[in-house]
Amino acid sequence: MKKTALNNSVRPANPFKKKAVTLVVSSMMAAGLAMTSFQSQAAYSLFDVYQMAVAHDATLAQAQATYQANQQLVKIARASLLPQVSANAAYTDSYLNEKSVDTKTADITLKQSLYQHDSWAKYSQAKYSLKKAEYTIKSAEQDIIVRVADAYFKVLLAQEDVKLAKAKEKADETQWDRAKASAQVGLASRTDVLQAKSSYDLSKSDRISAENNLDVAYEELTKLTGKPVKDLKVIALSVKLPQPQLNINTYEQQALDSNLTVLQAEEQAKVASEEVEVQKSGHWFNLSLQAQYEHTEGSAIPSYSFSAKYPNNASASIVASLPLYSGGGTSALVSQARSNYQAAEIGVRDARENAKLNARVQVRNVERGVELVAANRAAVKSNDAFLEAAEEGYKVGLKDLLEVLTARTNKFQARRNLAQSLQNVVLSRLKLEAAVGTLDADKLQRYDSILSDPVDDANPPVDSGSSS
Secondary structure (H helix, E strand, O other), X not given: OXXXXXXXXXXXXXXXXXOOEEEEEEEOOOOOOEEEEEEEOOOEOHHHHHHHHHHHOHHHHHHHHHHHHHOOHHHHHHHOOOOEEEEEEEEEEEEEOOEEEEEEXXXXXXXXXXXXXXXHHHHHHHHHHHHHHHHHHHHHHHHHHHHHHHHHHHHHHHHHHHHXXXXXXXXXXXXXXXXHHHXXXXXXXXXXXXXXXXXXXXXXXXXXXXXXXXXXXXXXXXXXXXXXXXXXXXOOOOOOOOOOXXXXXXXXXXXXXXXXXHHHHHHHHHHHHHHHHHHHHHHOOEEEEXXXXXXXXXXXXXXXXXXXXXXXXXXXXXXXXXXXXXXXXXXXXXXXXXXXXXXHHHHHHHHHHHHHHHHHHHHHHHHHHHHHHHHHHHHHHHHHHHHHHHHHXXXXXXXXXXXXXXXXXXXXXXXXXXXXXXXXXXXXXXXXHHHOOOOOHHHXXXXXXXXXXXXXXXXXXXXXXXXX
16 A cells, blocks of 8 residues: 555654645664654555455455355356266175175266256256345445445545534633733623633533544444554535536436345346246156166176176166146145245335436536535635624624624534535445446546545635535
């Protein structure tokens, strides 16, 4: 990975600072010289974290192993349709009329099924099962993308919460100090001091809670990647997200055609249909060819026996069998298989309905998410302006301290809401791609272009951006 650090590299304590060039000084024990080394520490992108998760995630590895096992299903089912060859050998030593006699026998037998209804049905069933396994592994690959994005954005939102909580705590502490200073000269009341102190205490507790949530989010991300990942690229509040044209009917139809859950359900229904044929084979005849070559020799064979004259014997036969009655068990198995097939068909219908619903919901989430981003950007600007006006009004006695504290809380909440809405649009877009079965690593990588290195700024510029 590109994150290899040099000896004694010092990472910045603040995860939101740009990764500055780090000065590394190490003693050269042999020469007694000092050397300086510089390294630019780049933040991990969403695709970087995805690559680590693919290499480590247990759920995906389990799905891949299961798929490899399922690849053998067709070979196993096809084996019963191919020739079956076996060889046998025997040596017998016995006493007959107080004489020791021995017999040596060896044979090779070939059996070939000419018609066996259940074998052909199981072969078709195995091919459908393999197709279902292919859709299952693709679904697991989509799932890891969504899980990585979800965990990644949880960390980003938790980071934003910590950053804003720290900024608010610092601002509230400054306001408290000002209130105390003003009270000492008679320009503020004791109530103002208590209000400022109360706001500061609450912001301090919010900061502690936010830091704990960030630690938890980091742990969840570490579970996916297998190692701690602290430095992540962020979605800047001023970024302009792409605005694709979303036709809800097009995505709905695409979900019906390509949704992986639907495709899995359809293959499962085909498997259930073939199971009916497997059980119906109990009413069908079986036809097979059997050929055998046998060699026999030994002192125990009478001279008049056929084997004595012809020690090498070959035979071939066609065997037909037809089950007549099995106590009603075959009919019961057929009825059971038909009921299971009906259940599988209902499962297909349910999967199709859920796919349509999910596609429609995600399209709505993306559309409303873009609108929400625009609204939150406007809210950030208006709350910034209101806080500035409230602070000026407080200085001249037109606003009380409570209004200032409320305005500051609203300012930071508006920025937090904007950050969350930006992340939700991206996540909803990925979920929409998953709903229609087109989500892959390439789609994920496209969103790296809107990510940027974090900055140490509690009040980043916010573009009014009609385009969001």
